[in-house]
Amino acid sequence: NAGVTQTPKFQVLKTGQSMTLQCAQDMNHNSMYWYRQDPGMGLRLIYYSASEGTTDKGEVPNGYNVSRLNKREFSLRLESAAPSQTSVYFCASSDTDRGNTIYFGEGSWLTVV
Amino acid sequence: QKEVEQNSGPLSVPEGAIASLNCTYSDRGSQSFFWYRQYSGKSPELIMFIYSNGDKEDGRFTAQLNKASQYVSLLIRDSQPSDSATYLCAVFSTDSWGKLQFGAGTQVVVTP
Numbered sequence: 001n002a003g004v005t006q007t008p009k010f011q012v013l014k015t016g017q018s019m020t021l022q023c024a025q026d027m028n029h030n031s032m033y034w035y036r037q038d039p040g041m042g043l044r045l046i047y048y049s050a051s052e053g054t055t056d057k058g059e060v061p062n063g064y065n066v067s068r069l070n071k072r073e074f075s076l077r078l079e080s081a082a083p084s085q086t087s088v089y090f091c092a093s094s095d096t097d098r099g100n101t102i103y104f105g106e107g108s109w110l111t112v113v
Numbered sequence: 114q115k116e117v118e119q120n121s122g123p124l125s126v127p128e129g130a131i132a133s134l135n136c137t138y139s140d141r142g143s144q145s146f147f148w149y150r151q152y153s154g155k156s157p158e159l160i161m162f163i164y165s166n167g168d169k170e171d172g173r174f175t176a177q178l179n180k181a182s183q184y185v186s187l188l189i190r191d192s193q194p195s196d197s198a199t200y201l202c203a204v205f206s207t208d209s210w211g212k213l214q215f216g217a218g219t220q221v222v223v224t225p
Contacts (some may be wrong), residue, residue, distance in 0.1 A: 043215035090156055102213060104156040
């Protein structure tokens with residue numbers, strides 16, 4: 001049982017490059033999330049998807065786009081990476097978006113130089 | 114103003130003692146409250162959740178909720194070095210369109 005799987009685990013980008021973080025869950029959850037975590041800032045929501053076919057902005061959506069490809073997969077795209085996007089990114093999922101337990105992937109460490 | 118506040122720590126606790134972590138939140142309509150543990154370089158993992166006022170115990174962990182005072186706490190009894198981690202408080206708030214709001218976390222260091 002893999003839970004929430006995200007790739008890549010580590011990535012170094014140059015300013016202006018683009019990349020996509022992939023996420024998949026095998027728990028048949030409806031809701032999926034992308035968070036970023038920075039020192040002293042805690043987890044901040046970038047985008048979330050309450051169900052297949054829907055996406056909504058979170059607290060810090062600027063510079064990111066998402067795609068809910070199907071119920072299992074939720075990808076995060078950086079179109080033109082900036083050093084301010086250096087962070088640890090966590091994908092997560094939950095049964096609903098009504099305060100049910102959120103399960104996290106292992107994280108993706110992204111450095112933009 | 115952050116919606117979920119925690120002391121950043123570090124909170125130094127002798128082995129075998131009780132660690133007490135506090136979390137305050139701003140939305141009185143908050144319904145669900147969660148404590149996550151995060152080891153350095155790892156993802157957060159759920160310790161426990163609480164929905165109703167009062168105490169909820171799970172092994173060495175006790176969550177306490179006081180909605181009138183808008184705080185939730187976590188007690189760790191018989192603290193072990195393996196409890197050294199950052200503890201994240203999360204609150205489900207109706208003001209946040211049905212999403213969890215996380216505090217910045219409290220770092221706990223258990224010293225032998």
